[in-house]
Amino acid sequence: MTAPLTVPADLAGWLAYIEALHPASIEMGLERVDLVRERLGLNPTFPVVIVAGTNGKGSTCAMLECIYHAAGYRVGCYTSPHFVRYSERVRVGCEEIADANLVHAFAAVEAARQDTSLTYFEFGTLAAVWYFTHAAVDVAILEVGLGGRLDAVNVFNPACSIVTSVDLDHMDFLGNDRECIGREKAGVFRTAIPAICGDDHPPQSLKAYAREIGADLRCIGEDFTLNALDDGCEYRVGDVSLKLPLPALAGNFQLNNAACVINALHALQATLPVKINHIRQGLQEVILNGRFQACSSRPHVILDVAHNPHAATALAGNLQQRLITGRTIAVFSMLADKDIAGVVGVMAAQIDAWYVAAVEHARGATQSQLLACIAAVDGNAQLNGYENVTLAYRQACIDAGENDRIIVFGSFFTVADVMSELAVIHVDK
Structure with missing residues (x-):
């Protein structure tokens, strides 16, 4: 023992x-x-x-x-x-x-x-x-x-x-x-x-x-x-x-x-x-963190924990209902044991640029895995790779115009990294 x-x-x-x-x-x-x-x-x-x-x-x-x-x-x-x-x-x-x-x-x-x-x-x-x-x-x-x-x-x-x-x-x-x-x-x-x-x-x-x-x-x-x-x-x-x-x-x-x-x-x-x-x-x-949670308006920043095709379909529907004049930038990471291709396939039509990084988790997909999966689904995708989610988010904020929006999604860990950056958790209801 x-x-x-x-x-x-x-x-x-x-x-x-x-x-x-x-x-x-x-x-x-x-x-x-x-x-x-x-x-x-x-x-x-x-x-x-x-x-x-x-x-x-x-x-x-x-x-x-x-x-x-x-x-x-x-x-x-x-x-x-x-x-x-x-x-x-x-x-x-x-x-x-x-x-x-x-x-x-x-x-x-x-x-x-x-x-x-x-x-x-x-x-x-x-x-x-x-x-x-x-x-x-x-x-x-x-x-x-x-x-x-x-x-x-x-x-x-x-x-x-x-x-x-x-x-x-x-x-x-x-x-x-x-x-x-x-x-x-x-x-x-x-x-x-x-x-x-x-x-x-x-x-x-x-x-x-x-x-x-x-x-x-x-x-x-x-x-x-x-x-x-x-x-x-x-x-x-x-x-x-x-x-x-x-x-x-x-x-x-x-x-x-x-x-x-x-x-x-x-x-x-x-x-x-x-x-x-x-x-x-x-x-x-009612308030629920990380479920199509709006955190900023210029540019729009939305946090969503969608991590499977069923949830991604709901997220894509929310984005379609809220048309914007600018681009939609994805800050994206997922766990390797999830259906990455299925999520990307649902979301690809909604995303103009992907800012991709691995989450710091034992089950996290690597940056190269994520980039390869997106490229396989959408050969014309604009892809950008970063060392971690925080850096991907920071660069997305730099690159985004005031009419653009940033959607952070793919896992709880992806959203959590950006929440830590933003300090947007609602403690009181």
Whole structure:
């Protein structure tokens, strides 16, 4: 047995410590994390909402969080990954957890862990729910990290589960087609518990599993809808119709996410009553970093974490709807295990010049890989390579005119590097 690592006292030390605990960043399975959950005595008495999906998880969590906060509830929200500070992942009352509280939570998990190995995400998930329990939240919203069935958040029993969308991503872990991936994501469903799906064409595997376990499945387009109007949108379920403002988050695809949110609110209404004015307020006030986030106007700078073809399609649609007189410059980097060619293929028609760099991550694609991929998709692309994302962004700012726009996209790490440069994280909502 290896010698135990020295337990640190500050947050930076703890983050380094938990990252070094497990030889792999991802290990699928619930046995280890469930064992430590039992040792911690984590059996939440407050309602838990689990949110899974290929894309749209963060938006859905943010809207739910903002609406319940507007209704006066003490809301715990756990999301991932973070951009600049780990505390972005754990919020209570729409405010990031203090470093000292994170240290206490990590220490509690470490004491219960004993000799059980936990990944970085598993450790953080248990710490977040431990803190929510001790902070006496009224409701907790937990975002799945990867998949659903074997994800760490799935050791907790939800009062409602949401699958926002199903598309191709993380195929090394989840399977090579939508049916396999849909079944993995459906693993967050429970017998007789509301199971909401926001995918316009849900995989049959997802529906079949919901039927098999007797989940209360509700699918967009079949059981509920949210349609845009000239002056807002209209939500319908059964005989109920609600006139609402459009979500503050940009993109037509946000209507599906908002529809899932409103259906979840309806499903939990008896436990967590919410009035229509709270829904309206939450939809109008919601903020989510890195999702078509505008940071500057001359030139326009937009940050978007789109890192798979499904998300890139939504990003391209947002750009098409916002025509400009100048050029669109991409500051771009991706992880090597993502569908780089698929993302570039979707985005190529929207980009006039590419400023490309590798992110500082073990899984990051190299600059040469990225440049070769773009050139293979678009032989006429204007390509520029840089040592890192920060330098690529700085040069794009120098080269951009006031009528141009810079779109930073490709991964959370790409956006995080530019956020650190801009210091644009919104701490307060």
